[in-house]
Structures are given as C-alpha cells and as structure tokens.
Amino acid sequence: MFGSILLVALMGAGPAPGTSLPTGDGSAEAVAARLSAMLQAARSVISKHQTDINDPAKGDKHLDAATVVGEAIAAYKAKTGEDPTAYDPATRQGRLIGAQLEAIAEVMDEAQSSINQEGVGFKGFIPATFARLVNETFARRVVGEATVKVTAPLDLVRNRKARPDEWETAVIAERFLAEDWPRGTPFSETVTEGGAATFRMAVPEYYAASCLSCHGGPKGSTDITGYPREGAAEADLGGVISVIINEP
Numbered sequence: 001m002f003g004s005i006l007l008v009a010l011m012g013a014g015p016a017p018g019t020s021l022p023t024g025d026g027s028a029e030a031v032a033a034r035l036s037a038m039l040q041a042a043r044s045v046i047s048k049h050q051t052d053i054n055d056p057a058k059g060d061k062h063l064d065a066a067t068v069v070g071e072a073i074a075a076y077k078a079k080t081g082e083d084p085t086a087y088d089p090a091t092r093q094g095r096l097i098g099a100q101l102e103a104i105a106e107v108m109d110e111a112q113s114s115i116n117q118e119g120v121g122f123k124g125f126i127p128a129t130f131a132r133l134v135n136e137t138f139a140r141r142v143v144g145e146a147t148v149k150v151t152a153p154l155d156l157v158r159n160r161k162a163r164p165d166e167w168e169t170a171v172i173a174e175r176f177l178a179e180d181w182p183r184g185t186p187f188s189e190t191v192t193e194g195g196a197a198t199f200r201m202a203v204p205e206y207y208a209a210s211c212l213s214c215h216g217g218p219k220g221s222t223d224i225t226g227y228p229r230e231g232a233a234e235a236d237l238g239g240v241i242s243v244i245i246n247e248p
C-alpha cells in the first residue's frame, strides 16, 4: 500500500524526460534530434503491439492510423517532455514533425488489410520494417528538405536499402565503435558538398535482449523473418538513425 502511494507521488511529478533534446530553437540540430526521437517513439508503439499484430486468432487489431499516431505522440511526450502537436506548423520543426506524423498515418492506413488478416500469424510487420516505410514515406512528403534513415554497420545490414553511405560508415567506424565513445551519444556535423550545406546527425542504437530472437545466434541460422541471424550480442551497436537536414 505504501508502495502504491509512492508510485502515485512519483507519477505526479510529471514526465521525466529520458532524452534531453537540444533546445527547440528550430536549428537543424534541434529538428534532427526531434525527428529521431519521434521515429523511436512510433517504433516503440509497434513493438508494444507486436504480440497482438502476430495473433492469428484476432482479426481487427484496432491499430489504425489515429491510434498509432496518438500513441506515438504520447510516447514522444513521455520521452522528451514536449508536445509535438504544439510545434508551430509554420516553422521547419513543426512542418517536418507534422510530415513525419502524416507518414506514420499513411503507413498504418496501408498496413490495415495485412495486419488485420485473420488466420495469419507472423505478417512481417515489425518495428524495423514499419520504420523503413515511415522514412520512405516521409522522404516523399518533404522532398529534398530532410531524410531519416535507419542504417547499421555494413556487416549487420539486412535490407540493401539500409546500407550506410560513406559518412555513416566513417561515423560508425571512427566514433560509435571506438572504445571511448560515450554510449548512446549522437554525433552530428555540418557537411558542405558542392557549395550546399547539409546537416547530418547519427544516433547509435544498441541491441536489447528482445532483438536477439532475430539478430542473435546461432549466427547464420534463419529467423522468423527469413533472414540469417547475425550472431549479435546484447548491448552491441545494432544500428544508427541517420538524419539529414538540407539547409535552404
């Protein structure tokens, strides 16, 4: 009983931001960090509902676009302490986060017939695939302005579309895989190519125990998705969220 009072007291303290975002001044760094945080929030929603999505006995999963967007917004708020719907849509930050939420909705609309199919267990609708589809849809909606991609060290890449480019390869090798790199810390810089300035941010992600049913061992054995397992271990660098913001 004392425990539950304590819990209520703690919850009353409001959201405890797990991630400190760069101040919301609309800089490329601030926007990139928010796009990355929203992708993670939305992916966590799919992860939370995975058992349901894979349930062959259940038809309608009640996981429509509005539900997933609503839960993603709530997860983002819990993680960052910010309400993404309060971002001014007239700003780059508001516009890009808005486009990302629309991309999440579009992907969920298109997934309905597949995820609501009765009699089918595993449907291939997993957080990584969802994230890739959201990122592809986002890129179409904001052409040229920004891209979000999930990549990984080359030896771990499953989908060819996720292969790291030169900049990502260098960041992975020289920063994220360096012994002394502070775990979980993003790397960002402005890159100038052909006179155009591009802001780039990479956010490292590590395997949790829950990832290893597919990415763990035995190495080379086939997982439920049909891919060979990588033989990875918990806490290994598993992937990188890579955000590009093209300066106007």
Ligand code: HEC
Pocket: 126, 128, 129, 132, 150, 151, 152, 156, 157, 158, 159, 160, 162, 205, 206, 207, 208, 210, 211, 212, 213, 214, 215, 223, 224, 225, 227, 238, 239, 240
């Ligand atoms: C059910 C099996 C499964 C689980 C569990 C799983 N993954 Fe994956 N992962 C995949 C598949 C399949 C892809 C390719 C998805 C695509 O592009 O459609 C993938 C892709 C990725 C990618 C993108 C790069 C690439 O290889 O294409 C990263 C990064 C990644 N997974 C990390 C993780 C992490 C971290 C976890 C745990 C939080 C995790 N995965 C859990 C199956 C899984």
